[in-house]
Amino acid sequence: MKAPLTDCLVGNDMKSYYDFIIIGSGVAGLSYALKVAEFGSTAVITKKTETESNTNYAQGGIASVMSPDDSFDNHLKDTLDVGSGLCRPEVVETIIKAGPKCIQRLMDIGVEFTRTAENNELSLGREGGHSYKRVVHAADLTGREIERALVAACHNHKNIEIFSNHIAVDLIAFDFEGRRMCGGVYAFNPQNQDKLTVRAGITLIAAGGVGQVYRHTTNPRIATGDGLAMAFRAGADVANMEFVQFHPTTLSLVGKKTFLISEAVRGEGGILRIKNGEAFMERYHPMKDLAPRDVVARAIDAELKNSGDDTVFLDIRHISAEFIKTRFPNIYINCLEAGIDITRDLIPVVPAAHYMCGGVVSDINGRTGIDRLYVCGETACTGMHGANRLASNSLLEAVAIAEIAADDAIKKFKSGEPPEPPEVKFPHPGKTNMPRERVIVIHNRRELKRLMWDGVGIVRTSYRLEDAAEKIELIRHSAERYYLTHSLSYPSIELRNMAAIACLIIEAASMRKESRGLHYTLDYPDRDDANWKKEMVMNLKGNCQWHDSMS
Ligand code: FAD
Ligand code: SIN
Numbered sequence: 001m002k003a004p005l006t007d008c009l010v011g012n013d014m015k016s017y018y019d020f021i022i023i024g025s026g027v028a029g030l031s032y033a034l035k036v037a038e039f040g041s042t043a044v045i046t047k048k049t050e051t052e053s054n055t056n057y058a059q060g061g062i063a064s065v066m067s068p069d070d071s072f073d074n075h076l077k078d079t080l081d082v083g084s085g086l087c088r089p090e091v092v093e094t095i096i097k098a099g100p101k102c103i104q105r106l107m108d109i110g111v112e113f114t115r116t117a118e119n120n121e122l123s124l125g126r127e128g129g130h131s132y133k134r135v136v137h138a139a140d141l142t143g144r145e146i147e148r149a150l151v152a153a154c155h156n157h158k159n160i161e162i163f164s165n166h167i168a169v170d171l172i173a174f175d176f177e178g179r180r181m182c183g184g185v186y187a188f189n190p191q192n193q194d195k196l197t198v199r200a201g202i203t204l205i206a207a208g209g210v211g212q213v214y215r216h217t218t219n220p221r222i223a224t225g226d227g228l229a230m231a232f233r234a235g236a237d238v239a240n241m242e243f244v245q246f247h248p249t250t251l252s253l254v255g256k257k258t259f260l261i262s263e264a265v266r267g268e269g270g271i272l273r274i275k276n277g278e279a280f281m282e283r284y285h286p287m288k289d290l291a292p293r294d295v296v297a298r299a300i301d302a303e304l305k306n307s308g309d310d311t312v313f314l315d316i317r318h319i320s321a322e323f324i325k326t327r328f329p330n331i332y333i334n335c336l337e338a339g340i341d342i343t344r345d346l347i348p349v350v351p352a353a354h355y356m357c358g359g360v361v362s363d364i365n366g367r368t369g370i371d372r373l374y375v376c377g378e379t380a381c382t383g384m385h386g387a388n389r390l391a392s393n394s395l396l397e398a399v400a401i402a403e404i405a406a407d408d409a410i411k412k413f414k415s416g417e418p419p420e421p422p423e424v425k426f427p428h429p430g431k432t433n434m435p436r437e438r439v440i441v442i443h444n445r446r447e448l449k450r451l452m453w454d455g456v457g458i459v460r461t462s463y464r465l466e467d468a469a470e471k472i473e474l475i476r477h478s479a480e481r482y483y484l485t486h487s488l489s490y491p492s493i494e495l496r497n498m499a500a501i502a503c504l505i506i507e508a509a510s511m512r513k514e515s516r517g518l519h520y521t522l523d524y525p526d527r528d529d530a531n532w533k534k535e536m537v538m539n540l541k542g543n544c545q546w547h548d549s550m551s
Helices: 027-036 072-082 089-109 141-156 226-234 265-266 295-308 321-328 329-337 392-416 436-455 462-485 490-511
Strands: 017-023 044-045 160-163 167-176 177-190 192-205 244-250 271-273 312-317 347-356 359-361 373-376 533-540 544-549
Touching: 017 027, 017 072, 017 089, 017 177, 027 347, 027 392, 044 359, 072 089, 089 392, 141 160, 167 192, 167 490, 177 321, 192 226, 192 392, 226 359, 226 373, 226 462, 226 490, 244 265, 244 295, 265 271, 271 295, 271 436, 295 312, 321 329, 329 490, 373 392, 436 490, 436 544, 462 490, 490 533
Parallel strands: 017 044, 017 192, 044 160, 192 373
Antiparallel strands: 167 177, 177 192, 244 347, 271 312, 312 347, 533 544
16 A cells, blocks of 8 residues: 655545546446456545436436347447447447447346346347347436446445545646656545545546536536546547537426437337427438437427427327336426326427547557556547447447456556656645635536537537637636636536536537538538548647548
């Protein structure tokens, strides 16, 4: 065990050193924790409660080839088709082939997936872009069931400590013998205002997505891109930031919180209609309502712009009420509470920001360009999703890469002692202006979310991107100044990260002069493989490099 460094300030509970430290308690962080904890002390830092994560809200399920009618080749083809030429095929193949093992591992941990009444086999759903039924699920509460089982298993592990209501602020990053190195995390505990410096042998970022940078999103409040922003500040490469996925169908009722209506509802026969009853998706794609998500989201956007209506409608009134209540109990109850009986009423729906396909560049082992820093889950860009993610492939990717990354991290951990950072200094000057000016942070957060929704949304133009860039750059400056001159708080830490992420999305979107996958611009409406079949990789030094795609 390492001795604490002299200027480490450590809170009541956290130790000054762990063999493995993990930022995030979603499916990626907890799956990895359960493996590495066999080999050393493991701390999980998580921003809110243990279960609060994108994972906890996942509905549709986890894609894996489970039926003899299906094949790995089919799943591979569907993933590459949806990824629009930017997936890394060898990564996709590895993850897809790991699918059945990942499902088994989750069941071994205690996850109870839905089984068929006929023969007690795993029930398989279908979603957009999939050519076969292959989505393993726990009714429409798949994420909650996975999170429940993982948290319980972590509680039962003697080497795992979970610190909820602790926020990671930045990584302890330094140069060592010509390499960039990670030696742990700077974190903040708002309950006692402690600034924590926690050293670690190996650090994993599994801090989830960025949906909160948009005004309308399926993501919970924790999804502010913290992991991505802190890895970028530490010197890691990020890629594919222009590819933000918008989910086509979220419940749209004035004054009600955004609530996802799973794509599995269309998988069971749900039909999208405009106000006059027309099933419009057949005008847009041969797969109609089960076309890839980008196509459906853009079709809805076009219909709304055309008609001036506020919503389109999802229709499942032709499906038996009994089936709906068993297959989608959570959606049924949530809609009922909002005044919509989905067995009898049309469901008003609009798209909302859902998933970040880009992220911190990592290889198939979850390694980043920074030594001793791993990444997995939604924060990572492994090459699995390319320019667009196939439905239910993200839980699969998170579990598969967490397993592989854990094996690699264990080897790294056993290979020798981590080097000492030359200095550890909390990345905040300690100025403690009381946060009298909170209104600035609240206003900026709201403004940023609106600007991103209006200017960097489903359909983009160069003019709108430029306008958003100018305005959000001002917010970024304001957020940074506030962060440095006021005592630490969740809102200021988050806004600093959200502004950094928004700038990266806009920069990447502005540079891609074509439309591909989730990036669609009216100025360059066609896909241009000759010039743009490339990933854009960005880093703190201001380098933007285009890497040719192999798919
Ligand atoms: P998360 O589950 O988001 O976990 C991130 C963790 O990091 C959280 O614990 C968070 O609190 C913590 N954290 C964040 N920042 C910090 C910080 N600064 N300090 C400390 N902790 C921090 N995918 C599918 O494959 N199938 C589906 O059916 C599906 N349905 C979805 C439905 C909804 C409504 C949403 C929002 C997403 C859905 N997705 C689905 C996507 C999928 O759920 C996520 O991509 C996946 O769960 C991400 O897992 P993760 O572990 O990477 O991140
Ligand atoms: C859904 O249930 O529609 C979400 C699935 C996903 O995001 O993969």
